[in-house]
Amino acid sequence: MKQSVQTNNRLSEAVQRIQPSGIRKFFDLASKMDNIISLGVGEPDFVTPWNVREASISSMERGFTAYTANAGLIELREEISKYLYNRFQTAYDPEHEVLVTVGASEGLDVAVRAIVDPGDEVIVVEPTFVSYAPIVSLAGGIPVSVGTRKEDDFKLTPEQIEAVITDKTKAIMLSFPNNPTGAVMTKEELQAIATVIKKHDLLVLSDEIYAELTYDGEHYSFSRLPDMRERTILISGFSKAFAMTGWRLGFVTGPEDIVRAMLKIHQYTMMCASTLAQHGALEALRNGLDDVNKMVDSYRQRRNFVVKSFAEIGLPCHTPGGAFYAFPSIKETGLSSDDFAEKLLMTERVAVVPGNVFGEGGEGHIRCSYATSMENLEQAVERIGRFIK
Amino acid sequence: MKMESKDIEILHIIEENGRVSLSTLAKMVDLTEDEVKQILKKLEDKKVILSYSAVIDWSKVYDHEGVTAMIDVKVTPQRGVGFDEVAERIYRFPQVKALYLMSGAYDLSVVIEGKTMQEIARFVSEKLSALDSVISTTTHFQLKKYKHDGVVFEEGEDDQRIVVTP
Numbered sequence: 221m222k223q224s225v226q227t228n229n230r231l232s233e234a235v236q237r238i239q240p241s242g243i244r245k246f247f248d249l250a251s252k253m254d255n256i257i258s259l260g261v262g263e264p265d266f267v268t269p270w271n272v273r274e275a276s277i278s279s280m281e282r283g284f285t286a287y288t289a290n291a292g293l294i295e296l297r298e299e300i301s302k303y304l305y306n307r308f309q310t311a312y313d314p315e316h317e318v319l320v321t322v323g324a325s326e327g328l329d330v331a332v333r334a335i336v337d338p339g340d341e342v343i344v345v346e347p348t349f350v351s352y353a354p355i356v357s358l359a360g361g362i363p364v365s366v367g368t369r370k371e372d373d374f375k376l377t378p379e380q381i382e383a384v385i386t387d388k389t390k391a392i393m394l395s396f397p398n399n400p401t402g403a404v405m406t407k408e409e410l411q412a413i414a415t416v417i418k419k420h421d422l423l424v425l426s427d428e429i430y431a432e433l434t435y436d437g438e439h440y441s442f443s444r445l446p447d448m449r450e451r452t453i454l455i456s457g458f459s460k461a462f463a464m465t466g467w468r469l470g471f472v473t474g475p476e477d478i479v480r481a482m483l484k485i486h487q488y489t490m491m492c493a494s495t496l497a498q499h500g501a502l503e504a505l506r507n508g509l510d511d512v513n514k515m516v517d518s519y520r521q522r523r524n525f526v527v528k529s530f531a532e533i534g535l536p537c538h539t540p541g542g543a544f545y546a547f548p549s550i551k552e553t554g555l556s557s558d559d560f561a562e563k564l565l566m567t568e569r570v571a572v573v574p575g576n577v578f579g580e581g582g583e584g585h586i587r588c589s590y591a592t593s594m595e596n597l598e599q600a601v602e603r604i605g606r607f608i609k
Numbered sequence: 610m611k612m613e614s615k616d617i618e619i620l621h622i623i624e625e626n627g628r629v630s631l632s633t634l635a636k637m638v639d640l641t642e643d644e645v646k647q648i649l650k651k652l653e654d655k656k657v658i659l660s661y662s663a664v665i666d667w668s669k670v671y672d673h674e675g676v677t678a679m680i681d682v683k684v685t686p687q688r689g690v691g692f693d694e695v696a697e698r699i700y701r702f703p704q705v706k707a708l709y710l711m712s713g714a715y716d717l718s719v720v721i722e723g724k725t726m727q728e729i730a731r732f733v734s735e736k737l738s739a740l741d742s743v744i745s746t747t748t749h750f751q752l753k754k755y756k757h758d759g760v761v762f763e764e765g766e767d768d769q770r771i772v773v774t775p
Contacts, residue, residue: 243773250772260773350775399775521622521637528636571772592768594626598633 238354242577246561250571257600259588260571262399264463264544268500269511272462275503276496284495290487292320292471293498299505300471308431308441310454312473319479319486320493320501324429324457324470326486328393329355331425331453331472334481336361340390345376346579347547349399349427353579356393364389367581370549373538374403374581378416385416391423394442397430400578400587401547402523402540407440414445423478424452429470430543432461432512435520437541443474450475453482460543461512462504467497519544522590522597529597533605544591547575551584553608561586568603610655615640616648620657623649627661664760677706677722677751678729681715682737683744692716695742704732715747726750 243260250256267273291297297314304310312318321327328351336342338360344352346365353363364384368374381392394413396405405413417424426442443452457470472482486492523539526546530537537548550560557574564570564586575585590597612620618638622629635642652658667673684695692710699719700708707720719737723729733748754762 241775243775247771247773256772258768258770258772261770262774263770265768265770517618517621521618524639525633525636528639573773594629594633594637 234358234360238357241350243350243573246565246571246573249562250565253565253569256565256569256571257592257596257603258571259590259592259597259600260573261589261591262545263465263591264460264515265591265593266463266515268462268464268467269504269508271507271511272464272500272504276500279499280496284499286495288320288492288495288498290492291318291483292493293495293502296320296498296502296505297471299502300473303505304441304454304473308428308439308444310441310443310449310473313476316476317473317479319472319482320498321457321470321472321486322490322493323459323468324427324455325351326468326490327455327457327470327472328352328425328427329358330482330485330489331455331474331478332356332361332391333359333485334478335391335423335453337390339388341386341388342390343381343384343392343422344579345392345394347374347398347400347575347582347585348393348395348578350577352393352395361390362388365580367579368401368403369581370538370585374398374401374547375405375409376413378412381413381416385420385422389420389422391425392417393425393427395427395429397434397439397540397542399430399543400545400573400575400582400585401538402543402545403538404434404437404439404541406437407445410440410442411445414442414448417451418447422451424448425455426452427455429456429460431456433516433519433544434542435516435523436539439542453478458501458504461515462501462508463515464497464500464504467494467500469493469497469501519590522594525594526588526590526597526601529601530604533601534608535604544589546588546590547585548588549585550608557583557586564604564607568607570600570603570607610657612657616652616657619645619648620652623658623661627663664758666754666762668754675722675724676726676729677720677754678733679749679751680719680721680733680737681711681747681749682717682719683715683746684717684740685742685744686716687742695740698740699737702732702736704729715745 297318300318301312301314332355336359340361341364342356342361344363344365346367356363366380366384368376431439443449443454453472453474455472458464527537527539530548535548537546557576561572561574573587575582615638631642635645667675686692687694699705704721705719706722709718711718721729733746738746
């Protein structure tokens, strides 16, 4: 007992306050088992397109082994800027408003640290990516969760934000298309949120890492809305769209003063993103969009298959408009998310992630990634069908 | 021929996996099974879909190893029918697996499969070279197949990802 007290004293209160990721438990269980079909994977099942890999190998052969500018290669920032404008009609100055980061994860972290003071409240829209609340806590902030609901297709409503705003609220973290629900929001729905944000003078961290993976319409970037550009930090990266998860390369864009602040943190912690990865990313943006389109077509087909198949076996599931996750309700089985996921893994050897690890509103659901082969999906649906009978 | 986007989507899917079941295919493209059946029939009738085939690595099947050769053929085109007549005479041989009219140093590229090199040599000297309009042939034997019809042979395709991730 004494030992543990001593150990705890060595650790910061902020670190002690946060919990390990709820996904960890399922990872530990599943990784010890053989022959499982995994729908638990939050990353593309494609390998990074060959031309991107080749560009990176070539960069090493040519001896690009030194640091780049802290903010990233200027050619890459220019290309990011063009890409954002061409694809999502958001314009950013590559010199002063773009920062290349070590994955979107670092982008999120520096963004939060650049704007949050101890005691500031940050609204986190749940169910959501597991990192948001811990990142806020580590920066000394207070995450305030807002749970979206299946009845609203997991979209956020202005009333839900209004209900939790206090005079300490500094910012809100948005993530559409969403992990784990796959929810997307239209321009009009985002505009309704923007009105509240402007009224209360909040900042917005808009994680748009899944923007390319939008299936039934165009992605609408939050910073395009009137008056939102100056209060929005857009976070994205190469992992999901270009199947580059292991490269750890992302970027953040935003108003110059905030990007400058983020650059300060980034230069004292990361120095710069990997040079090798930056050269790969440059090729991805210049010549990789055809590959992205092919991958998106494939995800869309698998999404259609999964949603229709779940409906057939009696697992109600809203149609996710983006990302590569289905988030069916398992309430009718009478099991909790945790029990469902664990029993499914043990009896049918299908790994899914219990919805409650993604926060408020996730209980009663499971996250099923359809970034796996059609053969695996067919098998998984059959097994899940057998399990819930 | 102008096609609907669903037709093209279906073609892409079955080109990659000709064994996909009708019910899976229908769900993937968000149509009913009957609608997909009709589209497939239309595409087959119009000879857009020519056959459903498998890519097989015969080198792994004992006693079924074969030899493939690509033969560059120079021919004299015939008045009125150009290369079509000689092409037809060549592609009717069952040993001929593919035949293309080419630009450049030669006219026809013929892909032949046989059990042995001798069998192919015999076909070239006795059948192909014997055709009146054939001026010359150059035979290239395939030594190893790395990629065929977009499929890479011998590539490790295990999923390298960890089982559960955020």
